[in-house]
Amino acid sequence: MQTLDALQTMRASQILHVIADCPQSFQTVPQEVVKHGYELLREPDRYGQDIHFYIRVLR
Amino acid sequence: MRFYQKIFQTYWNPYVAISLAGVLSALYFGATGTVWAVTGEFTRLGGHVLQWFGVDTSKWAYFNLIKMQGSPLTRTDGWIVIGMLIGALITVLLSNSFKIRVPQQKRRLLQGFVGGVIAGFGARLALGCNLAAFFSGVPQFSFHAWLFMLATAAGTYIGVKIVMTKWWRGKPNLKPVSQAQLQATPSGKKRSVQPWVGLIVILVFLAIVITFTIQGKHLLAVAALAGLGFGILIERGQICFTSAFRDQWISGRAVMTKAIAVGMIVATVCTFFYIHNGIPALIKPAAPSTLLGGLLFGIGIVMAGGCETGMMYRMMEGQVLYIFVGLGNLVGATLLAFAWDHLGFYNTLVQGWQPINLLKSWGETVGLLGTLAMLGLWWLSAHWWSRHYKFGRGLQVKSDAFVARPMKE
Numbered sequence: 001m002q003t004l005d006a007l008q009t010m011r012a013s014q015i016l017h018v019i020a021d022c023p024q025s026f027q028t029v030p031q032e033v034v035k036h037g038y039e040l041l042r043e044p045d046r047y048g049q050d051i052h053f054y055i056r057v058l059r
Numbered sequence: 060m061r062f063y064q065k066i067f068q069t070y071w072n073p074y075v076a077i078s079l080a081g082v083l084s085a086l087y088f089g090a091t092g093t094v095w096a097v098t099g100e101f102t103r104l105g106g107h108v109l110q111w112f113g114v115d116t117s118k119w120a121y122f123n124l125i126k127m128q129g130s131p132l133t134r135t136d137g138w139i140v141i142g143m144l145i146g147a148l149i150t151v152l153l154s155n156s157f158k159i160r161v162p163q164q165k166r167r168l169l170q171g172f173v174g175g176v177i178a179g180f181g182a183r184l185a186l187g188c189n190l191a192a193f194f195s196g197v198p199q200f201s202f203h204a205w206l207f208m209l210a211t212a213a214g215t216y217i218g219v220k221i222v223m224t225k226w227w228r229g230k231p232n233l234k235p236v237s238q239a240q241l242q243a244t245p246s247g248k249k250r251s252v253q254p255w256v257g258l259i260v261i262l263v264f265l266a267i268v269i270t271f272t273i274q275g276k277h278l279l280a281v282a283a284l285a286g287l288g289f290g291i292l293i294e295r296g297q298i299c300f301t302s303a304f305r306d307q308w309i310s311g312r313a314v315m316t317k318a319i320a321v322g323m324i325v326a327t328v329c330t331f332f333y334i335h336n337g338i339p340a341l342i343k344p345a346a347p348s349t350l351l352g353g354l355l356f357g358i359g360i361v362m363a364g365g366c367e368t369g370m371m372y373r374m375m376e377g378q379v380l381y382i383f384v385g386l387g388n389l390v391g392a393t394l395l396a397f398a399w400d401h402l403g404f405y406n407t408l409v410q411g412w413q414p415i416n417l418l419k420s421w422g423e424t425v426g427l428l429g430t431l432a433m434l435g436l437w438w439l440s441a442h443w444w445s446r447h448y449k450f451g452r453g454l455q456v457k458s459d460a461f462v463a464r465p466m467k468e
């Protein structure tokens with residue numbers, strides 16, 4: 001939710017780097033950002049127990 | 060190694076995981092005549108704690124209703140809970156996802172505790188949480204489960220309104236990055252002992268199950284194994300009833316909702332055969348307490364960030380918050396046990412209301428088909444909602460402008 005909130009305040013082509021350590025976000029973050037018209041730059045990376053997402057604002 | 064990675068490095072499709080849980084819960088009902096449930100046992104635990112402190116609970120009507128004999132180690136419901144915790148722990152360890160996670164904002168701990176109290180109180184007022192009054196209640200054709208579900212949906216809506224407020228959320232730690240920083244991500248994967256610990260836990264648990272079998276305590280062995288299966292499924296599928304309701308109100312995400320609807324359809328069909336062949340269905344009163352309980356439960360689980368099952372597997376992932384939620388649940392359930400007769404909750408909200416068995420009131424065929432139709436309708440409405448609801452924009456029936464673009468590459 002805070003990810004979507006932050007994305008709404010950002011300009012086109014800015015990138016949001018989200019670091020999450022809640023396993024559930026592995027599914028929810030990609031599903032929600034794509035559903036709302038943002039672009040996932042690449043597949044989420046997993047380092048140990050942390051998950052990194054890169055999300056680009058399209059417009 | 061490929062197979063191992065597929066099972067443990069990626070989460071399972073929620074439709075598959077929850078359909079398996081539906082089959083398992085029906086099998087468990089067929090084997091024991093009881094249903095997959097957890098909060099009854101939480102309440103008993105609360106009762107045991109009161110007894111340690113010298114409180115005489117033998118005259119409390121609620122404890123007599125849910126039966127306090129034995130300890131969690133000698134009850135099937137106890138082993139369901141233990142099995143679920145261990146099952147989730149095992150897959151967390153095998154997938155190397157265990158980490159002590161303390162929320163960035165300390166206020167979350169208090170919020171989780173308060174939410175846990177409200178959810179525990181509500182769940183027991185309705186005589187069951189998201190399992191007994193919902194996931195395994197609907198397949199029992201108990202009408203109260205439908206009331207609970209509607210009230211929970213309304214409750215989660217109120218809960219979302221609460222957690223969306225500024226004073227609840229506080230400030231997140233978010234800032235944009237540049238292209239250069241983007242390249243410099245941490246690298247390297249450390250080898251971990253977690254999978255080995257997981258393996259040891261499996262062996263110890265299996266030894267316990269084998270001991271039960273040798274001692275002739277077959278029901279406990281079945282409960283422990285079923286609990287283990289449930290724990291594995293809720294963790295691997297990240298099955299979260301809270302998010303099934305909450306995410307729809309917040310962002311319109313309905314994957315979990317639809318998966319749960321499908322899982323319940325599977326459970327309903329499987330359970331029907333057992334009931335048809337003579338195992339008595341477990342029907343609970345459809346009373347104002349069901350509605351009020353569901354409403355409170357819905358508000359509570361959103362405030363806590365997890366329902367009774369979601370809280371259990373997240374606790375095993377090392378999320379400290381959910382220890383507070385779990386404690387809140389215990390306190391809430393015990394408070395309800397007190398309020399049941401001492402504060403007159405039973406007399407005002409339950410007494411005089413009858414259990415309604417849909418298979419009896421509608422007849423077997425209509426009861427089964429009607430239940431399946433209602434579940435199908437729920438799936439469809441969730442699907443419709445997810446297509447039209449957008450975060451920050453609300454419900455937009457006309458599909459203008461904001462269309463998701465496909466992912467590149």
